[in-house]
Amino acid sequence: MEIHYLTAHQLKDRLEKRQISCAEIVESIHLRIEEVDDRLNSYIRLEKESALSRAGKVDKLIGAGSDIEDFMGIPIAIKDNICTKNITTTCASRILENYIPIYNATVIDRLESQNYILTGKANMDEFAMGSSNENSYFGTVKNPWDTDRVPGGSSGGPAACVAAGEAVCSLGSDTGGSIRQPASLCGVVGFKPTYGMVSRYGLVAFASSLDQIGPLTRDVEDCAAMLNIICGHDRKDSTSINVEVPDYKSFLKADIKDMRIGVPKELMVEGIDREVKEAVCRIIKLVEDMGGIVEEISLPSLEYALSVYYIIAPSEASSNLSRFDGVRYGYRDVEARTLREMYRRTRAEGFGDEVKRRIMIGTYCLSAGYYDAYYEKAQRVRTLVINDFKKAFEKFDVLISPTSPTTAFKIGEKMEDPLTMYLSDICTIPVNLAGLPAISIPAGLSGSKLPIGLQIIGNVLREDNVLKVAYSLEKAIGFTGRPGL
Amino acid sequence: MERISKDDVKHVAELAELEFGEKDIEKITSQLDRILDHVANVSSVNTEGIPPTSHILDIKNVFREDMAEKSVTQESALKNAPDEANDGFKVPKID
Numbered sequence: 001m002e003i004h005y006l007t008a009h010q011l012k013d014r015l016e017k018r019q020i021s022c023a024e025i026v027e028s029i030h031l032r033i034e035e036v037d038d039r040l041n042s043y044i045r046l047e048k049e050s051a052l053s054r055a056g057k058v059d060k061l062i063g064a065g066s067d068i069e070d071f072m073g074i075p076i077a078i079k080d081n082i083c084t085k086n087i088t089t090t091c092a093s094r095i096l097e098n099y100i101p102i103y104n105a106t107v108i109d110r111l112e113s114q115n116y117i118l119t120g121k122a123n124m125d126e127f128a129m130g131s132s133n134e135n136s137y138f139g140t141v142k143n144p145w146d147t148d149r150v151p152g153g154s155s156g157g158p159a160a161c162v163a164a165g166e167a168v169c170s171l172g173s174d175t176g177g178s179i180r181q182p183a184s185l186c187g188v189v190g191f192k193p194t195y196g197m198v199s200r201y202g203l204v205a206f207a208s209s210l211d212q213i214g215p216l217t218r219d220v221e222d223c224a225a226m227l228n229i230i231c232g233h234d235r236k237d238s239t240s241i242n243v244e245v246p247d248y249k250s251f252l253k254a255d256i257k258d259m260r261i262g263v264p265k266e267l268m269v270e271g272i273d274r275e276v277k278e279a280v281c282r283i284i285k286l287v288e289d290m291g292g293i294v295e296e297i298s299l300p301s302l303e304y305a306l307s308v309y310y311i312i313a314p315s316e317a318s319s320n321l322s323r324f325d326g327v328r329y330g331y332r333d334v335e336a337r338t339l340r341e342m343y344r345r346t347r348a349e350g351f352g353d354e355v356k357r358r359i360m361i362g363t364y365c366l367s368a369g370y371y372d373a374y375y376e377k378a379q380r381v382r383t384l385v386i387n388d389f390k391k392a393f394e395k396f397d398v399l400i401s402p403t404s405p406t407t408a409f410k411i412g413e414k415m416e417d418p419l420t421m422y423l424s425d426i427c428t429i430p431v432n433l434a435g436l437p438a439i440s441i442p443a444g445l446s447g448s449k450l451p452i453g454l455q456i457i458g459n460v461l462r463e464d465n466v467l468k469v470a471y472s473l474e475k476a477i478g479f480t481g482r483p484g485l
Numbered sequence: 486m487e488r489i490s491k492d493d494v495k496h497v498a499e500l501a502e503l504e505f506g507e508k509d510i511e512k513i514t515s516q517l518d519r520i521l522d523h524v525a526n527v528s529s530v531n532t533e534g535i536p537p538t539s540h541i542l543d544i545k546n547v548f549r550e551d552m553a554e555k556s557v558t559q560e561s562a563l564k565n566a567p568d569e570a571n572d573g574f575k576v577p578k579i580d
Contacts, residue, residue: 098565099565100564100565102557102561102562102564102565103557195541195542196540196541196542196544209538209539209540209541235549238547239540239544239547241542241544301530304526304527304530306523306524307523307524307525307526307527308524308527310520310523310524311524311527318501322502325502326567327566327567327574327576328562328565328566328574329565329566329567330565330567331567332567332568334567334568336577337577337578338577338578338579338580339576339577339578339579339580340502340580341577341580342576342577343502344502344503344504345504347501347502347503348503348504348505351503356503356505356513357513357516357517357520359501359503360494360497360498360501360503360513360517361517361520361521363497363500363501364489364493364497364517364521367497367500373525373528374524374525374527376537377527377528377530377532378524378527379537379538379539380530380532380535380536380537380538381527381530381532381535382537382538383532383535383536383537383538384530384532384535386538386541418516418519418520419519419520419523422520433538434541435541435542460541460542
């Protein structure tokens with residue numbers, strides 16, 4: 001297989017056997033980027049020179065007999081809303097076009113300690129708001145499987161570059177499905193850990209009670225290895241959970257005999273493509289053949305999850321994004337003569353349409369006279385969603401559903417109708433509201449050769465069950481498809 | 486039913502420190518109206534005795550010792566400033 005399509009654990013194996021050098025790995029990724037990125041636009045910024053010099057350093061360390069860590073010398077793309085010291089972090093927004101962080105996000109410090117290689121900053125929907133990556137100030141990302149189609153969003157760049165061999169893996173962020181949905185549409189693995197397992201320090205905040213960083217990889221083994229690096233308590237994030245971090249790789253066992261698997265019927269109904277539904281049904285059969293126990297379950301409050309999300313997320317966003325005012329960093333309208341004029345023009349010119357729309361929804365839902373009816377009510381209904389999941393997990397080890405109701409849709413298809421676009425996240429959003437861990441793994445291809453994703457949801461802090469089922473099904477499904485780029 | 490009027494949108498824009506042209510106001514009013522109409526279905530849910538969520542786990546306030554630590558330098562804090570003067574951020578006059 002081409003070097004650019006090897007996984008991190010395959011590359012580690014070759015590095016250990018001295019069959020390959022880190023410089024060769026990096027060069028093959030660079031060649032691949034040159035070959036395909038004009039067509040995909042996965043990256044906002046490339047870090048070619050620094051990657052080559054880091055590769056030289058890694059080769060020296062290996063030559064000197066250093067132990068090889070899981071991500072040592074592995075080219076990794078980072079979503080452009082995760083702060084990288086001295087390297088622009090734009091959130092795909094004009095307002096942060098020239099922003100250069102003075103510190104690293106905690107996840108970046110952790111990867112640095114592994115001697116990873118940063119390929120570049122990956123494209124995304126502006127401030128992670130979107131389901132198609134069409135909301136980027138730096139242009140739409142194309143789906144590697146069909147460049148007339150969207151890669152999903154908001155982590156469209158991180159998903160496309162892993163699917164196309166422009167990086168071995170990547171880090172994205174997931175607020176309502178932003179890792180899992182693009183992973184599904186691009187045919188890769190994407191994981192959103194339990195809320196609080198990964199530090200959000202240095203992740204530019206969108207909706208603080210929902211945001212979580214996670215990996216996009218080409219297999220479940222790389223995903224577990226990456227969780228080992230990025231999970232763990234961080235005093236710089238007060239919402240970070242202080243619990244012991246297990247060895248996630250120890251859960252990679254292909255055995256789901258007697259595991260109890262629930263299928264929420266609210267996630268299998270209207271709006272789901274026939275082919276997507278069929279793929280999930282095939283997997284249910286597969287699970288039963290492997291000795292798993294599958295049953296349908298109802299979580300009635302999920303009917304309101306989308307509404308709850310589109311009240312809470314924009315509300316938190318409107319508050320978080322108030323910091324972008326042209327004073328301390330980012331774009332400023334220099335023509336304005338007074339402070340308030342400067343605020344308004346800076347924000348009107350610096351933010352794109354979808355970001356403004358969400359700031360408006362959020363500001364409205366938090367404003368005097370509407371707070372109780374919208375924001376507080378939504379937080380109460382959110383508790384009901386959490387309670388429904390709690391009840392479900394008394395009976396089941398994991399829940400499964402489609403990740404996305406459809407395969408990748410055409411660029412431009414949903415841009416005129418925000419509400420229809422919002423429905424793309426109907427299966428992933430409830431998971432964020434309850435803070436649960438969930439993965440999307442490739443479940444096969446549609447008739448028109450587009451990837452279909454399966455979502456596996458676990459109880460809070462039960463990443464073990466999610467990984468176990470994901471690993472078992474990955475082996476059973478045997479997805480080996482590659483985009484024909 | 487109309488949930489939000491053009492005047493409401495103008496008022497909310499003011500609260501959010503945003504501005505829209507007349508044509509855009511029309512478009513965003515109809516978009517917000519449709520979105521708010523959809524999300525308003527939460528009002529039909531019975532939430533009597535159900536508390537609002539604050540953290541998905543039972544984490545309450547997190548405290549630490551209040552100790553002075555090394556922080557960023559003034560120079561690096563100003564590194565991204567659009568405009569600066571006398572070691573501070575410079576802004577247009579406050580009206």
